Amino acid sequence: MIGFGLIGCGRIAERHIASLAKLAGGRLTAICDVQDARMAAAEQEYRRLSGTQHRIAAYRDVKPLLQDERVQAVVIATPSAFHAELAKQAIASGKHVILEKPMALSLRDAEHIVREAERRQVVVQVCHQLRYKPVMMQAKRLIDAGAMGRLYLGVVSMRLQRSGAYYEAAPWRGTWDQDGGMLLNQGIHLIDLLQWFMGDGLDVYGSMQRGPIPKQTEDVAAGIVTFQGGAIGIVEANTLTFPGNLDNSLTLFGEKGTISIGGIRLNEIRKWAFADATVPAPEDNGDADEHLLMYEQFIRAMAGGEASMMIDAAEGKKALELIFALYESVRTCKAVPLPLANFSTEMMADWEEWK
Numbered sequence: 001m002i003g004f005g006l007i008g009c010g011r012i013a014e015r016h017i018a019s020l021a022k023l024a025g026g027r028l029t030a031i032c033d034v035q036d037a038r039m040a041a042a043e044q045e046y047r048r049l050s051g052t053q054h055r056i057a058a059y060r061d062v063k064p065l066l067q068d069e070r071v072q073a074v075v076i077a078t079p080s081a082f083h084a085e086l087a088k089q090a091i092a093s094g095k096h097v098i099l100e101k102p103m104a105l106s107l108r109d110a111e112h113i114v115r116e117a118e119r120r121q122v123v124v125q126v127c128h129q130l131r132y133k134p135v136m137m138q139a140k141r142l143i144d145a146g147a148m149g150r151l152y153l154g155v156v157s158m159r160l161q162r163s164g165a166y167y168e169a170a171p172w173r174g175t176w177d178q179d180g181g182m183l184l185n186q187g188i189h190l191i192d193l194l195q196w197f198m199g200d201g202l203d204v205y206g207s208m209q210r211g212p213i214p215k216q217t218e219d220v221a222a223g224i225v226t227f228q229g230g231a232i233g234i235v236e237a238n239t240l241t242f243p244g245n246l247d248n249s250l251t252l253f254g255e256k257g258t259i260s261i262g263g264i265r266l267n268e269i270r271k272w273a274f275a276d277a278t279v280p281a282p283e284d285n286g287d288a289d290e291h292l293l294m295y296e297q298f299i300r301a302m303a304g305g306e307a308s309m310m311i312d313a314a315e316g317k318k319a320l321e322l323i324f325a326l327y328e329s330v331r332t333c334k335a336v337p338l339p340l341a342n343f344s345t346e347m348m349a350d351w352e353e354w355k
Contacts, residue, residue, distance in 0.1 A: 008078035021049035084109035126316025148254030174215030206326035
């Protein structure tokens, strides 16, 4: 039984608590937060969902949690600015890591996580759980098997709303140095799927706008990605859709097929057409819990099992770097080749001066 330590007991931790409560091969053994009330609420919710009464240690500092021998893996669910540093500390302590997105706010930190995880032989799972949706896994298998032929175009659209109240609720939100941009926080899941299906990026060109909410980061973004195989990717995202959340979508166009999946939860199959009539119908997402499936894959990887579906640190860095390249394109007003040599979201702090 794997003991998990949860670092950060805010809103994003709710999904992790729910998954841990259902996880057959693991259990929550320690929690850490600067607020006692949030730790108490997290423990209560875990006990309610799991029905267990084992001891759960509570720490206000991360150091004793990382020294706790009952903890073999940590879940990092803090605000974005702390992700990379906490991941580095956990890896240095020999703990396996489930790391919320974005994995880092700088390329240097992301590369450090990749390098040290490999050197210390610990498993790092970046939370891009949408890959574990059954229909997404089926689409990936079909693409890899050549059922779509050559891919020509992939388009991802995100049309959501984040209100002024959302940013006022946490002062770090909407800041370049503590939060990163809208694409890093809301758009990264779709961009991860795009590059997973289309392959490694070659270059990126981007444009952004800010809406009426007083903050630093973007509310509208558009990007064109050229992939190494020659395909083109289009990114279109905003968080000022009126009057509220409208849609998420992913569409792939190939010489032998078209796949289009949409809906806020990406659970609507809008097109599933192939030249080969024997291609099976799309798998039903049904009641599949992709977040729990991600945890189960993590457990298997920790045990030394099949890890081909793991979104490890190196794999998680790919979507991050695409977004960094789009930001760098906005900053420099030109297409940016990949791989990047250097980038940090702090470099966007004087974005207004370039507009």
